[in-house]
Each structure stands twice: as C-alpha cells, then as structure tokens.
Amino acid sequence: MNKPYSADTAFRGKFAYKNSDAGILRFPFPFAEDGYMYSVNIEPHVRGGPSEAFHHVFDVDEHYVAECEERAIVLAEDPARCQVLPHMMQAQWDTLELMMESLAEDYPEHFSLEKEGDRWTWTNRLLDIRDSFTFGDALSLPYEPFEYITRQGQGDFTLQDQRNDNLFLDGGMVTTQADWSLNFDLGMSFHEWHGPVPKAHEMGVFDRALKFLLRLPYGRPVRRLNWTMTINPRLDTSPENYSVWGPDRATVTPENVGEKVHLRVEVQTLFRLPRSNAILFGIRCYLISLAELSRVPKWRRRLHRVLQGLDPALQDYKGLVRYRPMAIDYLVDDGAPTSPGIQSDLTSL
Amino acid sequence: MIVPSQIPYRVREVEKLSPTLKRFYLEAADGGALPPSSAGAHVVLTIPGVHRTWKNAYSISSTPGERESYSIIVRRVLNSRGGSVQMHEGVTAGDVINGAVPHNLFALSRAGRKHVLIAGGIGITPLLSHAAALHGGEAPFELHQFSSKAEIPVFERLLGVYAGHAQVHGPGGEAEAVEAILTHQPLGAHVYVCGPPLLIELVVRTAEQLGWPTAAIHHESFGDHSAGAPFTAMLAKSKIEIAVGPDQSLLEAIEAVGVQAPYLCRGGACGQCMTRVIAGEPDHRDDVLTPEERAAGELIMTCVSRAKTPRLVLDL
Numbered sequence: 001m002n003k004p005y006s007a008d009t010a011f012r013g014k015f016a017y018k019n020s021d022a023g024i025l026r027f028p029f030p031f032a033e034d035g036y037m038y039s040v041n042i043e044p045h046v047r048g049g050p051s052e053a054f055h056h057v058f059d060v061d062e063h064y065v066a067e068c069e070e071r072a073i074v075l076a077e078d079p080a081r082c083q084v085l086p087h088m089m090q091a092q093w094d095t096l097e098l099m100m101e102s103l104a105e106d107y108p109e110h111f112s113l114e115k116e117g118d119r120w121t122w123t124n125r126l127l128d129i130r131d132s133f134t135f136g137d138a139l140s141l142p143y144e145p146f147e148y149i150t151r152q153g154q155g156d157f158t159l160q161d162q163r164n165d166n167l168f169l170d171g172g173m174v175t176t177q178a179d180w181s182l183n184f185d186l187g188m189s190f191h192e193w194h195g196p197v198p199k200a201h202e203m204g205v206f207d208r209a210l211k212f213l214l215r216l217p218y219g220r221p222v223r224r225l226n227w228t229m230t231i232n233p234r235l236d237t238s239p240e241n242y243s244v245w246g247p248d249r250a251t252v253t254p255e256n257v258g259e260k261v262h263l264r265v266e267v268q269t270l271f272r273l274p275r276s277n278a279i280l281f282g283i284r285c286y287l288i289s290l291a292e293l294s295r296v297p298k299w300r301r302r303l304h305r306v307l308q309g310l311d312p313a314l315q316d317y318k319g320l321v322r323y324r325p326m327a328i329d330y331l332v333d334d335g336a337p338t339s340p341g342i343q344s345d346l347t348s349l
Numbered sequence: 350m351i352v353p354s355q356i357p358y359r360v361r362e363v364e365k366l367s368p369t370l371k372r373f374y375l376e377a378a379d380g381g382a383l384p385p386s387s388a389g390a391h392v393v394l395t396i397p398g399v400h401r402t403w404k405n406a407y408s409i410s411s412t413p414g415e416r417e418s419y420s421i422i423v424r425r426v427l428n429s430r431g432g433s434v435q436m437h438e439g440v441t442a443g444d445v446i447n448g449a450v451p452h453n454l455f456a457l458s459r460a461g462r463k464h465v466l467i468a469g470g471i472g473i474t475p476l477l478s479h480a481a482a483l484h485g486g487e488a489p490f491e492l493h494q495f496s497s498k499a500e501i502p503v504f505e506r507l508l509g510v511y512a513g514h515a516q517v518h519g520p521g522g523e524a525e526a527v528e529a530i531l532t533h534q535p536l537g538a539h540v541y542v543c544g545p546p547l548l549i550e551l552v553v554r555t556a557e558q559l560g561w562p563t564a565a566i567h568h569e570s571f572g573d574h575s576a577g578a579p580f581t582a583m584l585a586k587s588k589i590e591i592a593v594g595p596d597q598s599l600l601e602a603i604e605a606v607g608v609q610a611p612y613l614c615r616g617g618a619c620g621q622c623m624t625r626v627i628a629g630e631p632d633h634r635d636d637v638l639t640p641e642e643r644a645a646g647e648l649i650m651t652c653v654s655r656a657k658t659p660r661l662v663l664d665l
Contacts, residue, residue, distance in 0.1 A: 046351060057351060087459040094385075163458045164564040215620055217613060218384060219352035219450050274385040275414045277456040 007069035010233070017233035019292050021349040023062050026052035027288050029296075029342045030225040030265050034305040036314075038200040040209050045223040045269050047106075050343040053267055054223070057102035058153060059284060060110065064126055067154045067176070067235065074175040074236050075151075080183045081238075082147045084159060084171030091159045091171065092146035093136060094273035095280050099149045124152055146171060155267075155284030158182070160190075160213075162277055167213060169193050170278075176235035176285045178228050178264060179319070184239070198313040216279060218272040226266040228318045229327070233262055233287045252323040257330045258291035261323060263303065290330055296344045297336070304331035305338075352384060352450055358394070360444045361418055367503045369425045370471070371437055372410075374418045378445045382416040388482035389455035389475045389541075389569070392419065393615055394448040396435050403432030404601070406615050408475035408543075408569075409451060413482045419451075424471040431596070454618045455543070455569035457482060462537030464490040465530065467552050469544025470497070473504065475569060476543055480511055490514060493530055495523060495548060523548065527555050541567040569618070577632070580656040584608055584665040585627055593655070600651040603665065610651060610665055617653035624651050629661035 005016040019027065028051040045057075053059045075081055084092060100122055104113040114121040121132045129152065133140035141148045150157045150173035159171035167190045174182040185193045190210045191201075200206060216222065230237055231248035252260050269282040294300040307320070307328050315321050339345055357378035364372040375392075377383050386409050396403040407421040425437040440446065455475050457464065464483055466476040473494055483490040492515040494504045501517055508515040518526050531540065531552070540561065542552040549568045556566045582599060583590045584606075593602040600622055603610045613621035617635030626649050633643045635650035642648055649663070 097385075161459055162456065163460055211620065215613065217354070217450075217452050220354060221351060274451070275387050276459075277387040277390075277453045 005066060007066045007073055010063075010066045011070050011235045015232050015234075017063070017066075017287065019288055020062060024288065024292050024295060024349060025344055025346060026061070027293070027344075028053040028225060028265050028267050028286055029293075029299050029302075029344070030227040031302050031306050032340060032342050034302055034338055035309050036306045037311065038197075038203060038205050040205055040212070042209070042212065042222045042224045042270075045221040045271075050341055053284075053286065056106040057221075058099060058106070058282070059267070060103070060107055060126075060154065064154055068127055068152060070235055071151060071173075071175045078240060081175045082150070082173045083182060083186055084144065084146050085161075085187065088146075088159050088161060088171045088276070088278065089138065089144075091161070091273050091276035091278035091280070092138075092144060094276050094278065095157070095159065096145040096149040097135070098271060098273065098280065099153060127152060147173060153282075155282055157283070158281045160279040160281060162214065162279065165214060166190055167210065167279060174238075177238055177283070178230070178266070178285075179237055179239060179242075181239045196317070198317050199311070213270060213279060216270060216272045218274050221269055221271040223267060223269045226268055228264050229320055229323075230262045230264040230287065231260050231323070233289070235285060235287070249319065249322050252326055254326055254329065257323065257326045258294065259289055261290050261327050261330075262287045263290070263293055290327060294331060295349050296346060297334075298338050298345050300331050301333045301336060302338050304328055304333040307331070308333075354449060355395075355447050356450060357445050358392075358419075358448050360440060360442050360446065363440070363442055366422065366507070367500060370422055370500075370503065371425070372420055372422045373436070373440070374420050375446075375448075376418045383419060384450050385414045385416055386419065386451035386478075387453050388413045388457050388478045390451035390453040390478070391455075391475070392421070392448045392451055394421075394446050396432050396440070396446065398431070398435045398439065401431075401605075403435060404604075404615055405432040405436075408455075408478070410474040410477035411481070413478050422471065422474050422477075449613075452613060454616070455541070455567065457541075458539045458565070458567070460537075461488060461539035461565070463488055463535055463539070465534060465538055465540040466490060466492040467495070467527070467530065467540065467542045467544075467548070468493070469495040469542075469548035470500070472542075472544030472548070473507065474543075476541060477507070479541060480508075480514070484511065484514070491530075492516070493518060493526070495526075495544065496520075524551060524555075527551055528559075531556050531559050531561070537565075539565045539567060543569050577655045580658070581660045582656070583628075583660065583662040585662055586665055598652055599649075599655060599661075603651060608665060612652055615652045617650050620650065622651045624649055625664035627662040627664055630657040631655070631661065632657045 010017040047055055100113045103111040110126050112123045118135045120135050123130045138144050156174045156176050160167040161170040169185050169188050172182040194206050234245050237245050265286045267284045271280040273280055358375040359378040361374040361376045366372055391406045391408045393404055393406045409419045410422050411420040423433050423436045426433045466479055468476045480492050494517045496504050496517055498519055504517045540556055542549050553566055579595050580593050587608050589606055591602045591606050593599050611621050620637040626647055630646055631649040632655040634653040
C-alpha cells in the first residue's frame with residue numbers, strides 16, 4: 001500500500017490529503033436521488049454494493065496508515081477521545097474479535113490472526129505490529145482491547161449497551177467526528193445523544209430506528225450513509241477543537257471553494273456483538289474535495305441539486321449556511337439527467 | 350462477522366436428565382467453532398418430522414461464549430404441538446438439525462448491582478446461562494428454582510455447581526416465597542423470571558407492588574400460545590389462500606406453502622414478523638404491539654397471533 005503523505009501534513013498543516021483516481025471512483029457518494037431528507041435508510045451490511053467501500057466488513061483504503069497516525073496524534077493530545085465504561089469489558093473483547101477476524105479474512109495480505117486456544121497472535125503488516133496476547137486477559141495487551149484494535153481501524157467506533165429497552169452510549173473511540181463529543185455524550189440514551197438533530201424526531205425516525213436496532217440480530221449487520229461538509233480535509237472536527245477548525249468556514253472564496261470544501265460521508269455500520277449483546281457502531285469518515293468530486297459529472301450535478309433544495313434547518317444544523325452558495329455555483333448543473341442510485345456511472349477517470 | 354442466518358448443528362450427545370427432560374449438546378456440523386452466545390440467548394431449531402417440521406425456540410443453557418457446543422434442555426410435553434416429542438423420540442446423537450444462530454431477548458442488565466434469578470420448572474434453561482455468566486463475577490446473584498416434588502432432585506443436581514447461590518423450592522407457598530425473595534433486595538437489584546405464565550405474573554406483580562422499577566423486572570416466556578381455532582389467510586401479494594390448522598401457527602402455515610416471510614424469535618417478542626393486515630380482525634398474542642396498534646388492527650405478528658374472523662387478508 002502506498003503512503004503518499006504522513007498524518008501531520010495530511011489532515012492538518014499543509015492539508016496534503018488527496019484521493020487517487022481509483023479513490024475517487026470508489027467514494028461512497030451518499031445521494032441516490034437529486035434531493036435529500038432524513039429517513040431510516042438502513043440496509044443489510046453485506047459485502048458488495050455500488051461502491052467498493054462496501055465490499056469488506058471494515059473497509060481499508062489508501063488512507064489507512066495516515067488515518068491511524070492521525071488517530072494517535074489526537075489521542076496524544078486528548079486521551080478522553082477513547083473511553084469505555086467498566087461494565088463494557090465483554091463488549092471490548094467482542095469488538096477486538098470481530099475486527100481481527102474480519103480484517104484477517106478480508107485482507108490476508110495485510111492482517112493475520114493465529115489462535116491456539118485463548119493464546120492469540122495478531123499481525124498488522126501495514127502498521128508493523130505483531131502482538132501475542134491472551135483473549136480475555138486485558139493485561140496481556142498494551143492497551144485495553146477496544147482501544148488496542150480501534151487504534152488500528154479507520155473511522156470512529158462507539159459501543160452501545162442494550163438495557164431498559166434502550167441503547168446507551170457507554171464507550172467509544174472518537175477522533176474523526178463531525179462536531180460531536182464522546183466526553184459529552186458518554187452514558188446517554190439513544191434519544192438523548194440524538195437530541196440536537198433537527199426534524200428527524202418529529203418524523204418518528206429515531207423511534208423506529210431504535211425499535212429496529214433493539215432487535216438487530218447477531219451475524220446480520222446493517223449500514224447507512226450520513227453526510228455533511230467540512231472545510232479542509234480535517235478528520236478531527238470535534239467540539240473540543242472548535243477553535244482550531246471553526247474559523248476555516250470564513251476562509252472559503254470563489255477561487256478556493258473547489259479545493260477547500262469537502263463532502264464528508266460517513267458509512268455507518270451496526271453490529272450485534274455476540275457475548276455482550278451490545279451493539280458496535282462504526283462511523284467511517286470519507287472526505288472528497290468538490291474539485292475531486294466534480295470529475296464525476298453525475299455526482300457534480302446531483303450535489304448541486306441536493307444543496308440547492310436542502311431544507312434550511314438542515315443547512316443550519318450541518319453548518320453549511322456561509323459557503324453553500326459558493327459550492328452551488330462551483331458545482332455547475334448542466335441540466336443533464338442523473339441515473340437513480342449512488343454509483344458513479346464511470347469505469348475510469 | 351457476517352454469518353448465514355441458518356447453520357447446520359450436529360447433535361453431539363443426548364443426556365437423559367429425568368423421564369421427561371433431555372439435554373442436547375449441539376456442535377457446528379462443519380466441525381468449526383460456533384458463534385459465541387450471550388447469557389439468555391436462544392436458538393430456533395428446525396426439527397424434522399415424518400409429516401411436518403417444527404421450528405421451536407430453545408434457550409441456550411450452557412456457559413455464554415462457549416464455542417465448542419451449546420446445550421439445550423427439552424421437556425417432553427405430550428399435549429404440545431409435537432416439537433418436543435419429536436426431539437425426544439426422533440433426534441439422537443449424530444443427527445444434523447438446521448437452526449438459527451443465537452439471538453437474545455432475555456439479556457442480563459449489565460448495570461445491575463445484584464441479580465435475582467427465579468425459574469419455574471423447565472424455565473430454568475435461560476437462567477442457567479445467566480448463572481454461568483454471573484458465577485465468579487463482581488455482582489452477587491441468587492437463583493430460586495420452583496419445582497414439582499418429583500423433580501426436586503433433578504434440579505438440585507443441575508444447580509449443584511451454584512451451591513450457596515441456588516435454592517430449589519418445592520410446591521406450595523409460592524406467593525409467600527416470592528415475596529420473601531423480593532422484599533429484602535438492595536437498590537440496583539434486577540430480577541429475571543422464566544417459567545409458567547402464572548409464576549411470571551406472580552413475580553412481576555409482587556415486584557411492582559414492592560416498588561421495584563419496571564426496568565429492573567425482566568421476563569421471558571416461550572410458552573406455546575400460538576395454537577387455536579383454524580382460520581384461513583389470503584396472502585394478497587402471492588395470491589395464495591392458506592388454511593391455518595389448529596396446531597399450527599400462522600407463520601408456519603405461510604412457510605408451508607413456500608412463501609418467504611420475515612421472522613426471528615417466533616415467540617411474539619422481537620417484532621421481526623410484523624405484517625400488514627388488509628382485511629379481517631387479528632387475535633393479537635404478541636408482546637410487541639402497543640394497545641393503540643392492537644386496537645387499530647392493521648398489523649399482526651404472524652408467529653403467535655391468529656384471527657378473530659374466519660379469514661384474514663395479509664400484505665404478503
């Protein structure tokens with residue numbers, strides 16, 4: 001796997017982050033039609049689908065090494081980005097097992113897992129890691145099991161305990177977030193941590209989603225897409241660091257909008273964990289600049305139309321108000337029709 | 350992991366615990382490891398018979414997380430719909446039975462400071478996995494088994510490993526015993542009950558009267574309450590009319606004509622089999638729909654509910 005840049009210049013400083021041509025074509029574009037409103041857009045998480053990003057249980061792409069390095073930088077500055085409540089230890093081991101088994105099965109060239117009873121050996125060739133440990137013995141790993149394995153994964157992860165017919169956000173590794181705080185939300189129930197989302201409560205989206213998730217079966221994970229926009233390719237747009245990234249919004253001009261403004265897509269996955277009966281929520285963040293995205297004509301004109309028709313409450317919630325007109329102007333709508341679905345309709349760039 | 354919803358299990362061993370109780374040990378038919386299960390989980394087995402098959406839910410009674418085999422305990426019930434008799438008489442070591450991967454509708458509350466487990470008869474099975482998960486852990490637990498006189502030795506043997514935690518109560522004085530159990534528990538305690546409907550009602554009512562928070566009262570009932578008068582169901586999308594027999598659930602009748610219908614728990618608890626009713630009046634027997642949804646009569650859980658009218662029209 002090539003390593004075009006390191007984390008200290010990719011997601012901060014020079015913002016050297018770039019998608020290759022193949023990276024653009026595999027981008028999980030989130031809009032299946034020319035408009036957007038909230039829905040319970042949950043589908044089975046099976047290997048396959050219109051974007052290559054869906055072809056593995058946990059997607060590993062060209063940004064893997066840089067994103068793991070970026071996570072380490074954020075954790076060094078703020079260890080509270082990874083917290084798990086004490087009653088979730090079994091869910092920690094469930095997560096470690098799920099991620100190790102899935103990564104080793106999907107990417108045998110990069111990862112391997114050898115087991116002799118409870119004695120496991122994990123090899124991560126991309127990060128040059130090889131550790132032997134005892135499954136179930138947290139002291140045999142350099143970190144607690146959830147932190148250990150999510151330091152080696154792209155995207156954020158949270159652990160939801162299921163009790164009282166509700167889900168509680170009782171743990172997480174959150175360094176690539178769209179303006180929400182694990183430290184603030186830790187311990188909250190499903191409706192509490194979704195409190196700030198506009199409109200969807202009235203639509204009954206969260207009531208139905210919670211009912212669905214409470215009966216999520218083991219072995220049949222689901223996924224959904226979510227999106228927002230971010231200025232500069234920053235993974236860490238946290239409330240804790242608002243003073244760092246917030247002012248970026250005022251730096252967008254008609255000249256730099258294509259390079260500065262990024263569509264930020266989250267491929268969210270939900271897994272029932274087998275021993276703990278908890279739910280692992282993966283929030284995998286993908287970034288693409290408007291300049292990169294515009295190389296796919298269908299996506300360019302569709303994003304133009306989505307932004308044009310976006311509900312004012314969603315513009316405000318997603319923080320797009322200041323630069324939305326510039327983005328719409330940049331994404332020229334040639335009036336051509338768009339096919340249904342999220343696929344690029346291209347085989348090469 | 351992404352796993353198939355149905356996997357083949359091989360019966361490794363059958364152990365006779367009493368004249369009517371048999372313990373079956375199930376392993377993965379392909380020789381690999383089973384999915385780990387959580388405390389309180391069950392499997393739905395597809396039990397083959399000569400003239401029909403049964404899909405019955407059985408709680409996993411072995412230690413959670415164990416991947417070599419699961420154990421289930423089946424009571425032979427003569428007047429049931431027949432699945433348990435078939436398990437007792439038709440299933441032996443070496444047989445391969447298809448079944449679902451484990452699913453949990455009766456999990457332990459990890460926030461509980463103490464766990465009080467109460468079982469009646471064969472209702473002990475999910476609580477055996479609860480006890481195995483709690484044994485040696487930080488939160489204290491106690492287990493109370495209500496039993497017929499004849500089976501006291503059977504349950505005492507089953508619960509022998511939990512000496513100091515478990516107590517077997519003989520028949521008579523259940524109301525007083527339950528009240529005594531629930532009266533002096535510390536704040537933060539959770540109670541779990543499984544067994545005959547009367548015992549579940551007794552425990553839930555007593556706990557409520559003693560001021561236990563609703564969220565601390567847990568019960569599961571896989572009682573066979575899907576039988577009743579026969580009726581017909583029109584599957585509108587499939588354009589098939591089916592007869593639902595007296596000893597058959599609506600879901601089983603739908604499956605018998607080859608129509609794929611959603612399901613998970615087959616016990617009226619999970620809501621996965623919810624289907625839209627186009628005409629006719631459902632006889633609701635599930636635990637999912639709200640009183641308002643029941644009154645509206647537009648939805649039905651096919652796994653347990655039936656019809657008050659001779660005919661239902663379903664959106665299937």
